[in-house]
Amino acid sequence: MDIATLSLVHAILEERGIRRAAKAGNRPVASVSAALKRFEAAIAVPLVRREGGNFVPTLEAQSRMPDLSAANRAIQLLLSPGPARQLYTVPSINLTALDRFVTVARSGSIRGAARTAGTGQPQLTRQMADLERDLGYSLLIRSPSGIACTPEGLAAIPIAESLLDIWQRLSRASGDRFRRAAATWRLGSVMPLGPESEIARMLAALTAEWHRARPRQPLFISSTTADELIAGLKSRRFDVVLLDLETFPAEFEGRLISRAPLALTGHASLFAAHGEDIRGLLQAKPIAVPSLKSGLRQQAEQFLSETVGEQDRNRLTVAEVDSIPVILNLVMNHGYLSILPESSTARVRNAPAMRRLGPGYMQNLCLVWQKNALSRQVGEAMLAMMLATSIEMKSPDHAAIP
Numbered sequence: 001m002d003i004a005t006l007s008l009v010h011a012i013l014e015e016r017g018i019r020r021a022a023k024a025g026n027r028p029v030a031s032v033s034a035a036l037k038r039f040e041a042a043i044a045v046p047l048v049r050r051e052g053g054n055f056v057p058t059l060e061a062q063s064r065m066p067d068l069s070a071a072n073r074a075i076q077l078l079l080s081p082g083p084a085r086q087l088y089t090v091p092s093i094n095l096t097a098l099d100r101f102v103t104v105a106r107s108g109s110i111r112g113a114a115r116t117a118g119t120g121q122p123q124l125t126r127q128m129a130d131l132e133r134d135l136g137y138s139l140l141i142r143s144p145s146g147i148a149c150t151p152e153g154l155a156a157i158p159i160a161e162s163l164l165d166i167w168q169r170l171s172r173a174s175g176d177r178f179r180r181a182a183a184t185w186r187l188g189s190v191m192p193l194g195p196e197s198e199i200a201r202m203l204a205a206l207t208a209e210w211h212r213a214r215p216r217q218p219l220f221i222s223s224t225t226a227d228e229l230i231a232g233l234k235s236r237r238f239d240v241v242l243l244d245l246e247t248f249p250a251e252f253e254g255r256l257i258s259r260a261p262l263a264l265t266g267h268a269s270l271f272a273a274h275g276e277d278i279r280g281l282l283q284a285k286p287i288a289v290p291s292l293k294s295g296l297r298q299q300a301e302q303f304l305s306e307t308v309g310e311q312d313r314n315r316l317t318v319a320e321v322d323s324i325p326v327i328l329n330l331v332m333n334h335g336y337l338s339i340l341p342e343s344s345t346a347r348v349r350n351a352p353a354m355r356r357l358g359p360g361y362m363q364n365l366c367l368v369w370q371k372n373a374l375s376r377q378v379g380e381a382m383l384a385m386m387l388a389t390s391i392e393m394k395s396p397d398h399a400a401i402p
Contacts, residue, residue: 001042001167003075004092008035010072013047013065017055043170064170071166078159081137081152091134095167097127098160101139104128105157108146184218185378188229188238190294190365193324193340196347198260199242199365202386209385225293225322233368240379242386244295246364253376254368255383262299262361263342263354265331271353278355279308281337286317288327288336299361300339328352 011021012032022032040047047061057065075090104113104124114121132139139153149157192200203221210219224232229241230249248254264278266285274281282304290297305313319336321327328345330336331352341363342354367386369379 001039001171002092002094003071003078003098003163004090005035005039006068006071006163006167007075007090008032009039009047010068012036013057013061013068016057067166067169071163074159074162074166078156078163079135081135081155093131093134095164097131099164100124100127101131101153102157102160102164104140104147105149105153108148110142110147184220185240186238187219187221187240187242187382188232189221189223189242190226190229190244190296191223191290191322191324193344194328194348197324197344198258198341199344202257203242206382206385209388210382213385225291226295227293233370236370239375240367240369240382243366243368244363245298245366246295246362248366248368251371252368253371253379254366257365257367257383257386259362259364260344261342261356261359262296262303262339262363263345263356264303264337265340265345265352265354266337267332267335268353270335270337271355282308282316283312285335285337286319286330288319288321288330288338290324290327291320291322294322296339296341296363299363303339303357303361 008021008025008027008031011025012018012035015021015024018033018036019029021027022029025032036047043064045060045064046058047064049056049058079090100113100117100119103116104110107113107116110125110128111121114124117124128140135156137152138150139156141148141150187203187206189199189203192203194200207219207221210217222238226243226245229238229243232238233241233252242257243254246256266281270281270285274284287300287304289300292298292301304316304318308316319330321330324340327336327338327340328348331338331340332350339357339361340354342356345351345354367379367383369375
């Protein structure tokens with residue numbers, strides 16, 4: 001890491017934008033953007049996100065802003081004995097060079113400092129000369145008896161140490177996170193219906209068994225839609241994913257874990273008022289469903305089209321909600337209909353009324369992983385634990401796949 005990058009990243013967050021920072025510092029936008037990417041890569045944390053057309057610092061960026069502000073102040077102090085500078089003239093002085101300067105200053109000898117730093121004496125001599133040139137003032141006085149610091153060099157020692165301490169805090173956090181990530185297995189899952197749903201119970205049992213069997217390999221579980229799970233598996237954001245799809249891309253391996261019947265779900269009074277006229281019920285009431293990114297929505301679309309016909313399908317009132325608890329609330333308290341797994345919905349307290357859709361409509365759960373030996377080993381270990389849980393929960397209408 002170098003002081004120019006630290007200074008530019010501070011300016012980006014202060015100005016709340018790459019272009020604004022580039023304009024304020026009279027720097028090319030590309031170089032400012034590259035500094036941000038370089039810093040994010042070094043600490044392994046994204047610092048910004050875009051919301052619409054706005055530039056928004058992440059929570060991680062906000063937590064690091066005090067250190068970045070302190071670093072920027074230290075950089076200005078470090079440069080102050082030299083010629084007056086603006087942001088765009090902050091030199092790209094590597095923090096390693098500052099660390100070696102402190103070593104030289106405290107040892108009083110280039111030879112001794114080179115031995116401590118594990119580098120060659122000529123290389124270290126050249127590095128100190130380059131550092132003095134970039135700063136614009138002398139740091140060291142060389143004599144036959146050894147090395148002494150100039151007044152400016154003495155003043156620079158605590159400033160350099162402060163910068164090194166700041167960077168150590170930033171890089172230590174990323175190092176700790178990297179070590180945790182390297183030891184952690186990441187399972188992505190479709191969203192559970194609720195705490196008593198099959199998926200929630202299966203994942204909870206898997207977590208408990210995994211931590212008992214593999215205490216040094218933490219398991220991280222995150223829920224999202226099927227499309228995003230597949231994208232996360234491709235990008236290796238997830239090691240294994242649990243999909244509500246019967247089939248998955250051929251580039252992966254996996255197994256079907258279970259199949260559960262789907263049911264049209266709503267308040268009992270709605271079914272009583274419409275009797276067997278399901279088509280009329282669907283046309284009369286709004287229907288809450290997940291987005292098209294989910295396997296459950298694909299089943300719902302097929303049912304709606306087959307029940308009301310393709311021509312009238314677009315006349316239905318459909319609300320897309322990628323939150324199963326919100327969908328359940330709409331069904332139970334606001335007169336909505338939905339299509340949900342029958343066995344999971346039945347476990348909800350004060351469960352809504354349900355009408356099974358038919359043998360062709362099922363929630364299929366597949367565990368999927370990358371085609372390599374390590375992913376296969378982890379996937380199959382999870383599979384064995386999840387199948388054991390699924391078999392324990394099996395009901396007459398719910399099939400665990402052996």
